[in-house]
Amino acid sequence: MALYQQLPFFNPSVPFTRLIQGGLQEGTIITVCGRVLSDADRFQVDLKYGSDIALHFNPRYEGGSGYIMHNTLQRGRWGSEERKYETPFPRGQMFALQILVTLSSYKISTNGKPFSEYKHRMPFSWVDRIHVSGNMEVKLVAFQYLVGLFEVDLTKFNKRLNICCATKYNITVPYKSIIHGGLQLGKVIIIQGFINPQANRVVISLRHKTGIAFVYSADFDENLVLCNTYGDGKWGKEEQSELMPFKKGQPLQVTVFCSRHQYQVFVNGEQTHTYSHCHTKLEEIDVLEVSGDVQLSFVQP
Structure with missing residues (x-):
């Protein structure tokens, strides 16, 4: 705990x-x-x-x-x-x-x-x-x-x-890692890397055995950030934000903090988004995935 x-x-x-x-x-x-x-x-x-x-x-x-x-x-x-x-x-x-x-x-x-x-x-x-x-x-x-x-x-x-060197982009994307013990209150997930100059999308997902507790997707074509949940074979109600904290061809640092009622997302040190827990059994959420047009240098799942 x-x-x-x-x-x-x-x-x-x-x-x-x-x-x-x-x-x-x-x-x-x-x-x-x-x-x-x-x-x-x-x-x-x-x-x-x-x-x-x-x-x-x-x-x-x-x-x-x-x-x-x-x-x-x-x-x-x-x-x-x-x-x-x-x-x-x-x-x-x-x-x-x-x-x-x-x-x-x-x-x-x-x-x-x-x-x-x-x-x-x-x-x-x-x-x-x-x-x-x-x-x-x-x-x-x-x-x-x-x-x-x-x-x-x-x-x-x-x-x-599952930590890798922070000075080289040497982590394979798509990236997948087990979160040992699952999520917990106060858990800090850190993702650092570099967004490709021609990026279309960057996606961060927190998964459990039967679905996705939290998907955080930066869509560069639409200039939107999308948050959602997938469970019981269907997507939840999508939350869209026009606050796009990512820039093509620039470094990124994403930190996800798991609080009692929600995920708090920080990008390059600034809190940008929150998303309320839909899957409340946090200990069941035990997989981190990162995909899209990004090179990763450091991940702390």
Whole structure:
């Protein structure tokens, strides 16, 4: 079940600090999407409690190719550094960072690949804030809870989330992925990519075994966005919107937030549409599909 519902943060200014509603739980996933500045020397993502820092994740670019430093600050004193002498965050490039909280450690994934594991040095349940600073732009910060999580390894973590590199359009379209555990309140779905210059349509669908709970379709020929539901062999009443938030030949970032009564759709950081739940058994909605004239770079189902 979803313990807390917290809307994602879009395009915040840096430095960025926010409370994590309800604090960290086992199974919490923190997603940070952004871009490293071309002249960056460092940036950091910190999970904090008061003046203490439970996890200090700090990419640095000094001394050649750079490295990542992990550490903990407790009672004003830094612990022993854990360094990894490689960086998956090239200057000037987009990136996707995810932190999974388990009972024993933070499991960190970068651009769809397992990167590091940092054992807890202070209780993760104390953490109540996230802080992001340094030479970077932040596009999105999101929190959600992974259903049915017990101790998992990094490979299983990435397979369950089906994350791909955010710097290359390397995800096959049409795209289909299982949503493990189905939808839940507070679920955040993130889709990033590039709309083809000659695009006719882009379609995002949330499916269950017998139908489609939510279809979100951008029709470039009609310059409309269409929302609908399919069940019992027939389509529901179509909702049309003349607010077209997509542009041909431009990047896109679509975030679907599952709230108690509706889906809230954000495009490039702006809320554009809502659609009330017709299929109310959210846990039965367990497939995400993306089709049409789009190249995908990052998907978090």
